[in-house]
Amino acid sequence: MNVVLAKTDTGRAVSTSFALARERLPGSGKVAEQRRQAFEAFEGAGLPHRRIEDWKYTDLRALMREVLPLAAAPDAAALSRAEAALKLHTIEGTRRPVLVDGVFAPKLSDLGKGEKGLSVRTLREVLEAGDGPLQGELLASDNSNPMIALNTAMATDGVVIEIANGTVLEQPLHVVHVASVGAPAAMFTRSLLRLGRDVSATLVESFVATEGAKAYQTYDSLIVSLGDNARLDHLRLIEDGLEAFNIASAAVTLGAHAQLNTFGMVSGAGVSRYQPTIVFAGEGARVDTNGVNLIKGRQHADTTMFMDHAVPHCASREVFRAVIDDRAHSVFQGRIVVRPDAQKTDAKMMTRALLLSDEAEADNKPELEIFADDVTCGHGATTGALDESLLFYLRARGLPEKEAQALLIQAFVGEAIESIANDSLREHVIAAAQRWLEARG
Amino acid sequence: MALLEVKDLQVRVEDREILHGLSLTVNPGEVHAIMGPNGSGKSTLSHVIAGKPGYEVTGGQILFRGEDLLEMAPDERAAKGVFLAFQYPVEIPGVATMNFLRTALNAQRKARGESEYSTPDFLKKVREVSKSLSIPQDMLKRGVNVGFSGGEKKRNEILQMALFEPSLCILDEMDSGLDIDALRIAADGVNALRSSERAMVVITHYQRLLNYIVPDYVHVMAKGSVVKTGGKELALQLEESGYAQFEDA
């Protein structure tokens, strides 16, 4: 990387912001050192731009220009705005840690009664208290990715969830990130979810905004580990404001025979990028991932997923659907690596884009790097408009144009939504998709 | 007033004229049969009446109860009472038949300023109609026409017709793909809908259907226009003589 290029105004501005924020960042000693290193890595690289292959379609330097200063901790007014916004996004029967402007909000959270085997703490607590190894894990950072490095440097709070071996959690955990800032600002969160052996759990993450929160930036990073034979259902719903940025990453490790089902839906945020890395560390594990983008206007939604088949006998399925209206832009970059030992890997990836306007854009970049010989791997992609003959059939039966389109869009994303096992979560997602369709008019 | 008046209709598809000045008047209570060789333009006529995009009307007009049908969107036509049972009904994966039927019925009712059906009333109605057409309930749980046999698709069209109670029913080869028993059941369904307010236009290649649904008029279409009109005996005559006499014209 060119040094002149790296020293952008952005770099300097955020440098000041890091210095100013320092006293609000939990952790000292080794934690502070990890943050400093991460920050240097970010500062050296600056915001990623299109000349970096991985960021070709999502040029943050052009889209975002600068990293905004750290949001102030929410005051009473911000919390009450957040409380109002939560109403629409609350799911019955879940435990709900709530973060407002990047800070854990105990009054708005509902952690329910204690359950054996479940521990929920805040990132701040963990970074300020002893537990060195856990702190190290929390701030372990792939500093080659500037946005992960930035998050490591700046993470103010988050949720640290540990579930002991053999625990079956009936109630889903619903982590809600509410942006409530009145003025443009950035919030940085980092969370961890550790599932022991034979654990079964459901994690839902929602990113939402209050009425007044407009041009904010939210940066999140999630660390997940599944012990042997554990099962996680993971839902991720991006319903940020349409002028907001949501830049997030996830690092997931699966033990032997672990099972991960993920469903992600992006209907909000002006610009979003989600970078999950999934590593198979034990044999016989399986990942099913379903992604849905419902975007319009000038929204830009990028999912860049890395599936790392490091061990034999694992399976992964990625199905990514995008519904793109107006001048919106959907990006899916799916990289699958099958390491030399990972025989009998079964990895498939599929992207399907539905373009609702002539100016809608879908970019799809599959990358398969296969170093083992006895594997089944494949990828496919389709892009197209709504089928005219189906539309006409529906209209001939009395459905006005938008309603006919809505029915076909629902059918298109419905298959992904059907993958959600829990009824009330599925209903919640259907309602979110419905809101998007209704907003189309 | 006539229910449907097609006057001197000229239609092009991709710069080729398919209908060359076709006229047809249908009054309430009447049953018209349209017969004619493959490619003579029968489905084209039905599509243009239903409002399918891709056809360019270069001349003539279509009036429905005196109103200009060509000015209306397909869904407006449906709400006004125009129904086309398609020759080739499409499959719509992911849209459950029940959900589709209810959405469509309520959209039509809403457009007419009528109240929407409640769920129990709707279910009762669907159950009645599907029973009379020997359509099993589990078929309605599947995606619209998905995995339906040819005959089942046709029955699903008749089911919709019975449910929506349109005033103009255009049946484009409803008999193709139906076995003898299914044909009788479907024809009974159609006959049950005959009334003094409602008219039917039955497009078919076979006189056999007309034994079940007895028409008041039979029109012969060839090369994009109606070349002969007669009573039900014309169908029998055609069965004997074929279309050669009209095609040479």
Ligand SMILES: Nc1ncnc2c1ncn2[C@@H]1O[C@H](COP(=O)(O)OP(=O)(O)OP(=O)(O)O)[C@@H](O)[C@H]1O
């Ligand atoms: N979309 C189209 N593009 C080009 N030609 C078309 C199109 N639709 C119809 N045609 C042509 O118009 C003519 C009339 O077709 P149409 O389907 O109306 O005939 P039909 O009388 O219904 O025939 P059949 O008895 O076989 O159903 C045919 O020559 C057909 O090839």
Ligand SMILES: [Mg+2]
């Ligand atoms: Mg035809």
